[in-house]
Amino acid sequence: MTQNDLLNLNYSCIDSARENMTRLLEERDANYSLPQPLYNDPYLFRIDMEEVFQKEWLFVGMSSEIPTKGDYFTVEIGQNPVLIVRAADGSVNAFHNTCRHRGSRICLEHRGKVANLVCPYHQWTYDTKGNLLFAGTEMGDGFDMKQHGLKAAQCKVAGGFIFICLSDQAPENDFEEFLATLEEYMEPYDVDNTKLAVESNMYEKANWKLVIENNRECYHCAGSHPELLNTLLEWDDTNDPRAPQDFLDYYATQAAAWDAENIPHQHKSFGHRNRIVRMPLKQGTEVMTIDGSQGCTKLLGRIKNRQLGSMRILHLPNSWNHMQSDHFIVFRVLPISAQESLVTTKWFVHKDAVEGVDYDPERLRQVWDATNDQDRVLGEENQRGINSLSYQPGPYSTTYEFGVINFLDWYSQSVLSTISSFSKTK
Structure with a gap:
């Protein structure tokens, strides 16, 4: 066969x-x-x-787990490693935890703090917004770093709860209404x-x-x-x-x-x-x-x-x-x-x-x-x-x-x- x-x-x-x-x-x-x-x-x-x-939409963690820039935690959704990171502007972002070079996982620890996201395999480096900052001169003059940023997962935060969705077509239905109520009920x-x-x-x-x-x-x-x-x-x-x-x-x-x-x-x-x-x-x-x-x-x-x-x-x-x-x-x-x-x-x-x-x-x-x-x-x-x-x-x-x-x-x-x-x- x-x-x-x-x-x-x-x-x-x-x-x-x-x-x-x-x-x-x-x-x-x-x-x-x-x-x-x-x-x-x-x-x-x-x-x-x-x-x-x-x-x-999946619950993954709480925003207070990553209070400052560069704080992150990781989660495995089946065979999909994902990292959740706090960016410099305070936003919470979710990315597929896989390097755009050869696919290696980038963040290996369950949680930590970084200045930038550096792949341990060949040191490709991304900022906390997922933009590729460094890939080395070995990639040649024609290499476009803008086309090789980290793949994002959809991410929403309400009342301190972080939800992600791995699909580009996330189900909506009444989810936004739930998030608004969650924000209200978690305020105290x-x-x-x-x-x-x-x-x-x-x-x-x-x-x-x-x-x-x-x-x-x-x-x-x-x-x-x-x-x-x-x-x-x-x-x-x-x-x-x-x-x-x-x-x-x-x-x-x-x-x-x-x-x-x-x-x-x-x-x-x-x-x-x-x-x-x-x-x-x-x-x-x-x-x-x-x-x-x-x-x-x-x-x-x-x-x-x-x-x-x-x-x-x-x-x-x-x-x-x-x-x-x-x-x-x-x-x-x-x-x-x-x-x-x-x-x-x-x-x-x-x-x-x-x-x-x-x-x-x-x-x-x-x-x-x-x-x-x-x-x-x-x-x-x-x-x-x-x-x-x-x-x-x-x-x-x-x-x-x-x-x-x-x-x-x-x-x-x-x-x-x-x-x-x-x-x-x-």
């Missing part, structure tokens, strides 16, 4: 995978888990990467005056969709998350159909206190993809620490009320977040393979807070370290069971697992839409 034969066979396999995915999504039972191949097949995973993670926290206190990275041997599904319900919480339930109320939001009257009364009391400080809290949804809602924590608790007491002596931004609850921010396909009075926590999920995902958790505090004096990083992370590991075990066991010959899709509870149903509806509609667009352009 020739190399061209192998290449054509590969293309044929991918086309077949697209057709198979289309059929599975169109024929799937509503309110049921997905057919097995959508959780473990390498070819369908590749379609997920191409149609979701290379086309959707003054993210520019926060700093990264601690970060964790956890590899989970489970498909990325199983990671998100687990996050979108608390049906499992009572049996799995004792540390988290010291402070967290199980209701997903103020529209949760299970929420009893005593919770609604408690929410109303808390909301009145938030209104007094002009703290936004009304539920805001943007389809199934984006949602913002402020929820109270258990009575008598302040933040998500092991005992519910303060995590940092310094409050964030203009906040004065320690009982601010948790403002939950959902962004599909890869992030959920908890904004609290004295620190906030952001979560990012990135697929590694059909059965492996990377879950990154970051804790932020006021930039003037002193470690060991105002906050203890180990105490900040205690609850979510335990919860993340518990979820890892649940996800991995879920994956192992799904891999069984006996697996068939099972029903979700429309009350306890409505968040999972919403996620899979969004996923199915999004993938079918992009596959259809792809087919029309062939």
Whole structure:
């Protein structure tokens, strides 16, 4: 078999995978888990990467992680290394982390600070706007440096959240409306005056969709998350159909206190993809620490009320977040393979807070370290069971697992839409 034969066979396999995915999504039972191949097949995973993670807006990090010129961090979106850098004019830019000479990665560390971006292979040098500054005289007199700047990825910042899109045709829909609301709801926290206190990275041997599904319900919480339930109320939001009257009364009391400080809290949804809602924590608790007491002596931004609850921010396909009075926590999920995902958790505090004096990083992370590991075990066991010959899709509870149903509806509609667009352009 020739190399061209192998290449054509590969293309044929991918086309077949697209057709198979289309059929599975169109024929799937509503309110049921997905057919097995959508959780473990390498070819369908590749379609997920191409149609979701290379086309959707992805949360990658917070602007306060790169506060000054030349600060950067890197992220891997499948096989696409990307760098996020603060330019001299203060703007946040995203570039494909690959040199325009021979394709080597430029920034090799997870985060750092540079005057310029220098490729370690042959020292091609770019500024923080991606312009090529130096390529050496070896390239000859006719070489046009202006044609060899770094390839940019689309990048938007709102409320301190950095989103990137690897596609030239980024989906809009209601994304701009979500960003405007995010800017408004994040204003009290003054993210520019926060700093990264601690970060964790956890590899989970489970498909990325199983990671998100687990996050979108608390049906499992009572049996799995004792540390988290010291402070967290199980209701997903103020529209949760299970929420009893005593919770609604408690929410109303808390909301009145938030209104007094002009703290936004009304539920805001943007389809199934984006949602913002402020929820109270258990009575008598302040933040998500092991005992519910303060995590940092310094409050964030203009906040004065320690009982601010948790403002939950959902962004599909890869992030959920908890904004609290004295620190906030952001979560990012990135697929590694059909059965492996990377879950990154970051804790932020006021930039003037002193470690060991105002906050203890180990105490900040205690609850979510335990919860993340518990979820890892649940996800991995879920994956192992799904891999069984006996697996068939099972029903979700429309009350306890409505968040999972919403996620899979969004996923199915999004993938079918992009596959259809792809087919029309062939």
